[in-house]
Amino acid sequence: MIQTKLKAALFDLDGVVFDTEPQYSVFWGGICRQYHPEHPGLEHEIKGQTLTQIYDRWFSGPLLSEQDSITSRLNDYEQQMSYEYIAGFETLITSLRSHGVRTAVVTSSNIPKMESVYRHQPGFTSLFDAILTSEDFDRSKPDPDCYQKAAQKLDAESDECIVFEDSFNGLRAGRAAQMTVVGLATTNTVEAIRPLSDLQLKNYEGLTFEQLETLLSSMKRGF
Numbered sequence: 001m002i003q004t005k006l007k008a009a010l011f012d013l014d015g016v017v018f019d020t021e022p023q024y025s026v027f028w029g030g031i032c033r034q035y036h037p038e039h040p041g042l043e044h045e046i047k048g049q050t051l052t053q054i055y056d057r058w059f060s061g062p063l064l065s066e067q068d069s070i071t072s073r074l075n076d077y078e079q080q081m082s083y084e085y086i087a088g089f090e091t092l093i094t095s096l097r098s099h100g101v102r103t104a105v106v107t108s109s110n111i112p113k114m115e116s117v118y119r120h121q122p123g124f125t126s127l128f129d130a131i132l133t134s135e136d137f138d139r140s141k142p143d144p145d146c147y148q149k150a151a152q153k154l155d156a157e158s159d160e161c162i163v164f165e166d167s168f169n170g171l172r173a174g175r176a177a178q179m180t181v182v183g184l185a186t187t188n189t190v191e192a193i194r195p196l197s198d199l200q201l202k203n204y205e206g207l208t209f210e211q212l213e214t215l216l217s218s219m220k221r222g223f
Contacts, residue, residue, distance in 0.1 A: 006101055008101065008102045008151060008154040008161045009102070009103050010104050010147055010164070011093075011103070011128075012106060012107055014107070014109070015166035015186040016086065016164050016166050016170075016184050017086060017089060017105065019087075019186065021047065021166070023081050025043050027077050028046060029043040031043075032046075047188075048167020051108075079116050085121075086186065087204060090127075092204040092212075093127050094127075095209040099209045101209065102129045103127065103130075104129060104130040105130075105132065106163075107132070107133055109133055110134050111133055129154060130153045130154060141167070141169040141173035142168075144178075147161070147163060147177035147179060151177070151179075158178040158179050159178070161177070162180045163177070163180065165181060165183060165184065166183065166185075171196035180216065182197060182198065182201060183200045185201065198219060199219065
């Protein structure tokens with residue numbers, strides 16, 4: 001769906017605001033090699049999934065007792081991660097906000113993870129009108145619940161919202177919420193995310209509110 005008026009911009013966190021996906025690949029690569037050596041490359045298959053989804057599929061049954069240990073290791077790892085913005089992000093969000101577009105983070109990350117983000121990037125909260133975490137949702141992506149709740153919080157209709165996502169589940173959630181979906185090729189290739197997104201970007205370099213409006217208008221005209 002292409003919105004008629006851009007009122008709210010909704011951003012996933014990892015791979016969309018922050019360039020953290022390579023760091024998670026390192027962490028989950030170690031975990032997967034330890035517990036699932038029979039499945040090389042598993043860390044790439046689980047990208048974009050929530051912790052609950054990963055546990056339910058890969059760490060249940062005989063590995064159920066390992067979940068607490070893995071969670072503890074993940075929490076410690078996230079405290080030490082680097083949280084660097086995707087190229088061009090700060091310029092884009094500043095431009096959006098200067099034109100009256102409301103902004104929100106919509107992430108499956110939990111509050112302890114976000115507290116680490118706030119320590120590393122003290123100005124982070126000033127960039128958003130709302131920050132929604134896993135504690136705010138009843139159902140995880142690809143369910144549209146998270147984006148629908150964000151739209152309600154920002155007093156916007158679905159056709160007034162644009163979603164920025166990188167994972168397949170996130171892209172599907174934006175589509176299911178009937179919002180315009182921009183896919184970031186930071187986790188998956190442009191070709192892989194194209195069927196699930198209206199517009200694909202490698203990063204935000206050179207992108208402003210005006211340029212985004214032009215791109216969206218071109219899409220509405222079918223160019």
